[in-house]
Amino acid sequence: xxxxxxxxxxxxxxxxxxxxxxxxxxxxxxxxxxxxxxxxxxxxxxxxxxxxxxxxxxxxxxxxxxxxxxxxxxxxxxxxxxxxxxxxxxxxxxxxxxxxxxxxxxxxxxxxxxxxxxxxxx
Amino acid sequence: xxxxxxxxxxxxxxxxxxxxxxxxxxxxxxxxxxxxxxxxxxxxxxxxxxxxxxxxxxxxxxxxxxxxxxxxxxxxxxxxxxxxxxxxxxxxxxxxxxxxxxxxxxxxxxxxxxxxxxxxxxxxxxxxxxxxxxxxxxxxxxxxx
Numbered sequence: 189x190x191x192x193x194x195x196x197x198x199x200x201x202x203x204x205x206x207x208x209x210x211x212x213x214x215x216x217x218x219x220x221x222x223x224x225x226x227x228x229x230x231x232x233x234x235x236x237x238x239x240x241x242x243x244x245x246x247x248x249x250x251x252x253x254x255x256x257x258x259x260x261x262x263x264x265x266x267x268x269x270x271x272x273x274x275x276x277x278x279x280x281x282x283x284x285x286x287x288x289x290x291x292x293x294x295x296x297x298x299x300x301x302x303x304x305x306x307x308x309x310x
Numbered sequence: 311x312x313x314x315x316x317x318x319x320x321x322x323x324x325x326x327x328x329x330x331x332x333x334x335x336x337x338x339x340x341x342x343x344x345x346x347x348x349x350x351x352x353x354x355x356x357x358x359x360x361x362x363x364x365x366x367x368x369x370x371x372x373x374x375x376x377x378x379x380x381x382x383x384x385x386x387x388x389x390x391x392x393x394x395x396x397x398x399x400x401x402x403x404x405x406x407x408x409x410x411x412x413x414x415x416x417x418x419x420x421x422x423x424x425x426x427x428x429x430x431x432x433x434x435x436x437x438x439x440x441x442x443x444x445x446x447x448x449x450x451x452x453x454x455x
Contacts, residue, residue: 256343286328293332
């Protein structure tokens with residue numbers, strides 16, 4: 189993984205997550221902005237998937253468990269899709285909160301992926 | 311008031327279900343990796359991880375269907391199991407660290423998951439107590455508004 193890209197991804201997911209949680213609690217229904225922020229989070233996850241496929245061939249292999257890394261990455265990539273699908277089906281303020289929770293979960297998972305890729309403690 | 315007459319998940323209950331679903335996903339993914347890669351290293355801890363994951367999946371489903379009396383009971387059992395699990399394993403992992411050298415969802419009261427496993431059962435039980443099946447609460451309508 190590439191550290192600066194990971195950091196950008198975590199920052200974006202945290203910002204999108206906080207925005208959606210706050211907007212949802214303030215009573216906003218899913219809007220172009222909140223759904224768009226989730227779409228952006230998903231876009232970066234797809235870029236990350238492509239990068240993770242290419243990186244080992246470019247001399248940047250994962251130092252930890254590749255299986256664990258991919259389980260995280262695939263799960264993370266499914267979250268924004270599921271949250272947005274929910275938001276489209278059910279346009280209530282709580283759907284906005286749910287999108288926020290999904291984005292924050294992605295932030296945690298991406299950071300965990302970075303740790304699996306680079307740092308080995310055990 | 312919503313026009314719908316059948317009992318269903320409303321308002322913040324949905325957010326709770328999503329948090330449960332995310333925990334179920336995280337616990338399942340992790341225990342899958344642990345069991346595939348190194349089950350023989352710590353059969354107890356990893357079997358426990360898998361059990362915890364199954365209970366999260368069960369709790370998620372039970373919360374979704376908690377409108378029916380049978381699932382309501384399942385939700386209680388699953389969430390109480392979880393609460394006992396996180397308290398017992400959390401305490402054991404601090405008192406007898408040798409027993410739990412390998413991480414589970416519940417080690418250290420779930421610190422690896424931002425203590426969400428510790429907080430979640432309390433929220434789940436609160437939701438169950440305030441949303442008995444068949445009892446239509448005025449507060450529920452308020453919250454959903």
